Amino acid sequence: MxxxxxxxxxxxxxxxxxxxxxxxxxxxxxxxxxxxxxxxxxxxxxxxxxxxxxxxxxxxxxxxxxxxxxxxxxxxxxxxxxxxxxxxxxxxxxxxxxxxxxxxxxxxxxxxxxxxxxxxxxxxxxxxxxxxxxxxxxxxxxxxxxxxxxxxxxxxxxxxxxxxxxxxxxxSIRINDRRILLALLASWGITEPAAADRALITVDKLDKIGAVGVAEELGQTLDLDPGATADTIRALESADWESVRGADWLDADAFAELERLRAALPGVDLRFDPTLVRGMGYYTGTIFEVAxxxxxxxxxxxxxxxxxxxxxxxxxxxxxxxxxxxxxxxxxxxLPGSAESDAVVLVYDKDVDPVRLAALKAEALDAHHRVRLEKRTKNMKNLLAGLAEQGFGSFATVGADTASLEGVAFRPLA
The missing domain is CATH 3.30.930.10 (Bira Bifunctional Protein; Domain 2)
Known part of the structure; x- marks a missing residue:
């Protein structure tokens, strides 16, 4: 086998x-x-x-x-x-x-x-x-x-x-707080910790199964009215800093902390998302995601x-x-390929003496940060394209009669 x-x-x-x-x-x-x-x-x-x-x-x-x-x-x-x-x-x-x-x-x-x-x-x-x-x-x-x-x-x-x-x-940074999530669940009558954990696992599926799917699963596991729950979740999906302020289900202290955080981060696109859960059960306060x-x-x-x-x-x-x-x-x-123009390739023929080739490489190393030796192939185009992807900036061809790199022309790879 x-x-x-x-x-x-x-x-x-x-x-x-x-x-x-x-x-x-x-x-x-x-x-x-x-x-x-x-x-x-x-x-x-x-x-x-x-x-x-x-x-x-x-x-x-x-x-x-x-x-x-x-x-x-x-x-x-x-x-x-x-x-x-x-x-x-x-x-x-x-x-x-x-x-x-x-x-x-x-x-x-x-x-x-x-x-x-x-x-x-x-x-x-x-x-x-x-x-x-x-x-x-x-x-x-x-x-x-x-x-x-x-x-x-x-x-x-x-x-x-x-x-x-x-x-x-x-x-942008989506942001929420576990205390706000727990207050939302409490407004639905879910206060027992194990039930709240199950509910959050379901709400965390919102981006995969949608508001209706979440509402139906909550209805099956926690006996919530799927229609009313779906309407609430849809409203929460479009909520922002202004629309939730003063809501009767909101944990006002946690929300005020998020607003202070927002004020402390000018220039950062911080977006309040009351549906953000983050699946790990060990979170206790602020949670965030990069979107x-x-x-x-x-x-x-x-x-x-x-x-x-x-x-x-x-x-x-x-x-x-x-x-x-x-x-x-x-x-x-x-990779910033053009930024590594000091990375060079020496393309050599098979008849170049290895001792001379090593000397040419040493000469190139004295002048450049990165040097690659490549044997000439039939398909040079693919070889050079691959080297350009790896960040090499230029190449030169050396032969059996190349005694030094002085006067050797280097051509750009890209």
């Missing part, structure tokens, strides 16, 4: 041009976040299985890859009541749970207010489809230890600055999760995070 040579299902190899684009995006984001005062950390790719399944990850816990314990025996298999009984570790499904554990472990070594950057792969046993992978990179910034709105302001400023630096324009009119999906999101770190530390620590959708951003950004 033939052995497959493709990457595991839901995971990808990255060819040089794609890898170069990914590294360019990462470099831009890292540079912006560093300028905004965030420090990068690194955590293990695995965490204790019990921690990953402690109720902090919501539905993502169901998608966690488990790592089987070493030294398992057939008797262990017989005695196990559930698959997780055989696992002691698991691959991280996000970066927030590891951050909470990291902060609890190292709090004494960290500043009172800690601004963290994490950019790393995570794993989820998703059903693979376009734009959804089992291994993907998350790009998170978090502020821990700051209870006031300064944390949200810093996060939104840094995130919008990163998007601007990547050349992604026209974005763009040309895309039917968000480019990032996050919120305040003041209760999570206390699960590890035994003492609550205020925390807010914002995650950019790195895999989606990569598809929207092109």
């Amino acid at each position: 033939a052995t497959t040579v493709t990457a595991p299902r839901g995971m990808r190899d990255h060819l040089p041009a794609d890898k170069a684009r990914r590294e360019h995006v990462l470099g831009v984001i890292r540079g912006v976040y560093a300028r905004h005062g965030f420090d990068e950390i690194e955590t293990p790719v695995v965490e204790d299985a019990a921690r990953l399944h402690s109720g902090l990850g919501g539905d993502n816990e169901k998608l966690a890859f488990a790592v089987m314990r070493r030294g398992l025996t057939t008797e262990d298999l017989r005695q196990a009541e559930a698959p997780l009984d055989l696992a002691d570790l698991g691959l991280r499904f996000d970066l927030t749970v590891p951050l909470a554990r990291f902060y609890a472990s190292h709090r004494a070594e960290l500043p009172t207010v800690f601004r963290a950057v994490q950019i790393a792969p995570v794993w989820r046993a998703e059903r693979p489809q376009k734009g959804r992978y089992r291994q993907f990179v998350q790009c998170d910034i978090d502020v821990l230890g700051e209870p006031g709105q300064l944390a949200e302001i810093e996060l939104i400023r840094a995130t919008t600055a990163a998007l601007d630096a990547l050349g992604i324009v026209g974005t 763009h009119p040309d895309f039917g999906y968000s480019l990032g999101g996050g919120g305040r999760y003041d209760g999570m770190i206390g699960r590890f530390l035994g003492q609550d620590v205020p925390a807010v995070g914002f995650s950019l959708g790195f895999e989606r951003l990569v598809d929207l950004v092109s």
